[in-house]
Amino acid sequence: MSDLVEWLDEYCGSGFVWYVKRLSGNDTLANESHQAGPYVPRDVLFDFFPTLNRPTVKNPDVWFDLYVDSHPDHQQVRAVWYNNKLHGNPKSGRNETRLTNFGGQASALLDPESTGALTIFAFNRPEPPKIPDCHVWVCRHETEEDLVEDRIGPVEPGKWALWPSVQGGLLGLLQPPPVRASCWLADDEIPTAWRAKFPTGADIIRRAVELRADACLDPDKRLMRRRDCEFEIFRSVEQAIELPFIQAGFATVDDFIARAQTVLQRRKARSGRSLELHTRAIFIEERLVEGMHFAHQPESEPGKRPDFLFPSVAAYRDMSFPADRLRMLAVKTTCKDRWRQILNEADRIPAKHLLTLQEGVSESQFREMTHAGVQLVVPAGIVDTFPKDVRPHLQTLESFIGDVRLLPL
Missing domain, CATH: 3.40.91.80 (Restriction Endonuclease)
Structure with a gap:
């Protein structure tokens, strides 16, 4: 942990800007996507590399030095704007920016096992025309993620954060608010x-x-x-x-x-x-009645509180009630390391359902989860971020609710 603390201290000064995200299955090689390589929003990458913003050039790129300090690795990598959509392919062409050329899954950034890992890209701010370089930390376990989020706040799957120096405003609060959507309150x-x-x-x-x-x-x-x-x-x-x-x-x-x-x-x-x-x-x-069809945060055993039990605490504690008619659902925004925490919840229920928003897991981790009796429940919109061989074994939230409805009380 001392290595990470020293790294955070070294790269959090005014000369650096952090781009922070959780690696998705499309970033790594977890789902065998041809797009493999971390996604970075256009405006963010254009700010770091202004010469990348050349819409008249097809797929402009910039090469720069990137150091993965958490897994000692140095590569010359490519920042590229895939802009085929602007060059004769408006319907199916791409219009996104990514970092590529990491050399395959030997890189921690493409390793399928890194899917879901909280990752910091610390870009420096040299004087133009010098090209920035980037130091990266891929969190290796939950404790490192907690340490990072203690500094910058939570970073959820599918979201990203920029973390400027303190002079830029307290934790980014002085950044201009987003263009108001209907949910932004005046x-x-x-x-x-x-x-x-x-x-x-x-x-x-x-x-x-x-x-x-x-x-x-x-x-x-x-x-x-x-x-x-x-x-x-x-x-x-x-x-x-x-x-x-x-x-x-x-x-x-x-x-x-x-x-x-x-x-x-x-x-x-x-x-x-x-x-x-x-x-x-x-x-x-969805007309599931609390206390009749499900229990929220009940005590299944002393000191154990699953997020949801089905159909009720009374049914769970009634040893004559068939165990195959019981369900539990754990809810975790990310599951890369945290899925093991649910294994000792609700002892009567061997199959543990886990709802997560994490965008993909590696095939080996999925096999480990399945062997431990964990069934992933994933919103339909992010199923495609999982490896192709994993997708048929995922359950959507709608499907889970449908199954619970069919359980006899």
Whole structure:
């Protein structure tokens, strides 16, 4: 751990900007995609490499030095803008930027086992026309991920974060807000009570349900749309509350650190329970009655609390109730290392269902999960990020709900 701490300290200065994400199956070689190589949004990569922004050139590129310090490796890699869409292929052509030329799965960035790993790309800021280089840390286990998120806040699958130096604003809060979508609350839309006391996760999710009722959508699409909506609501309230403190300044460094820690802890708390609370709301909308068809956060055995039990705690504790009519569902935004935590939950139920938003796992890790009795439940929209041989064995949220409905009480 001391290596990571030293690395974070070395590359967090004003001369560096971090691009942070969790590697997806399309980034690594997990799903055997021809697109293998980390995705970086165009605007972000254009900022690091301005000469890449040449729309009149087909697939312009820039070569630069990249050092994977977590797994000592140095490569000359290619930042490329695949812009076929602008050059005679408007319907099926690509229009995205990626980093490529890592030499196959010998690189930690392409290793299928790195799928889901929290990864920091620390780009330096040299004087033009010098080309930046990049130092990378691919988190090797959950403890390293926790250490990183303690500094920058949670980074969820399918999302990414830029982390500028402190001078750029407290944890990025001074960055301009996104172009308002319907879920970003204007100042006059934020309840007075929320300004006095930051709303709970349940409060924000209730508002997200109001703004994204989406009754016509299946549970999988509903879940993903509401998660995005909830995050916008959270960030709009966070900015309204925290921005005045930031603009007023801080009398001491300790005051600044205390405020920053409050923001980080609130973000981590929100991330930790968000998916679970959204799932509960969808169960209820799908006419599953809490206490009759499912139990939320029950105690299955002393000291053990699975996220959801089906059909009820009473049925679970009734030894005459057939075990094959019981189900449990664990909910974890990422599952790369955390899936093992659910194995000792609900002892009567050998098959553990796990709902995750992680965009892919390696085939070997999937085999390990299957051998341990874990059944992955994945929203339909991200199934394609998993290896082709894994996809048929995944269950969608809609399918899981359908199975639960068929269980006799």
